[in-house]
Amino acid sequence: MRRIYDSRALERADDDPFTPEREGDDARGPRTIDWTAFSHAFTPLALRHRGLSVAVSTDKRRYERGDPVEITVEFRNRLPFPIRIRTESPNRWYWAVDGLRNASRIPRAVPDRPAAFSFARSERQRFRREWPQRIRVADDEWEPVDPGRYTIDVGITRPDADDRGLVDRTEIEIVD
Known part of the structure; x- marks a missing residue:
C-alpha cells in the first residue's frame, strides 16, 4: 500500500486548474469572482428592483381580540443571478401596522447609514414576526387595539420603495 506522499497527491502542477493555489501565489490572481x-x-x-418580490401574509384574515397575529414576510430574487439593493438604514426591511413601524409610536434609534440587502441567485429570505395586537406608546407601555380592520405593510427600507414595487400589504380584521 502506497503512502500519500509516495502517490504525489500533495504535489501541485502549475497548469492544472483544479489544484489549489499556494499561499502567497499572487502571480495569477484570484480564481473566483464575487458575483454579487x-x-x-x-x-x-x-432591473434589480423588478427582480425582487416582496410578500407579506398572515396565518388568518380574522382574529379574536387578544390573539397574536403571525406575520410571514418573504423576499425573493426572481433573477438567475445575485442582486444587491441599497437601503437607507442597517434595518434592511420594515413591517408596520397602519403606518406605525414595528407597531410603535416611539421611533427607534437606528443609525442613518446606508446598507445593502443582498440576495443570491433565485434566493428566498423568509422572516416571521408576531404582533400581539398592541401599539407601543412608551418605552414600557403598550395599548391594546380596538376591534376593526388593520393594514400590515412590509417593505425595503428605501425612500422610493413604494414607487419601485418593493412594498406589500395585507389587511386583517380583529373582532370581539
Whole structure:
C-alpha cells in the first residue's frame, strides 16, 4: 500500500486548474469572482428592483381580540443571478401596522447609514414576526387595539420603495 506522499497527491502542477493555489501565489490572481459585486456593478437599478418580490401574509384574515397575529414576510430574487439593493438604514426591511413601524409610536434609534440587502441567485429570505395586537406608546407601555380592520405593510427600507414595487400589504380584521 502506497503512502500519500509516495502517490504525489500533495504535489501541485502549475497548469492544472483544479489544484489549489499556494499561499502567497499572487502571480495569477484570484480564481473566483464575487458575483454579487459583479452583478451589482453591471445590472441596472430598475432591473434589480423588478427582480425582487416582496410578500407579506398572515396565518388568518380574522382574529379574536387578544390573539397574536403571525406575520410571514418573504423576499425573493426572481433573477438567475445575485442582486444587491441599497437601503437607507442597517434595518434592511420594515413591517408596520397602519403606518406605525414595528407597531410603535416611539421611533427607534437606528443609525442613518446606508446598507445593502443582498440576495443570491433565485434566493428566498423568509422572516416571521408576531404582533400581539398592541401599539407601543412608551418605552414600557403598550395599548391594546380596538376591534376593526388593520393594514400590515412590509417593505425595503428605501425612500422610493413604494414607487419601485418593493412594498406589500395585507389587511386583517380583529373582532370581539
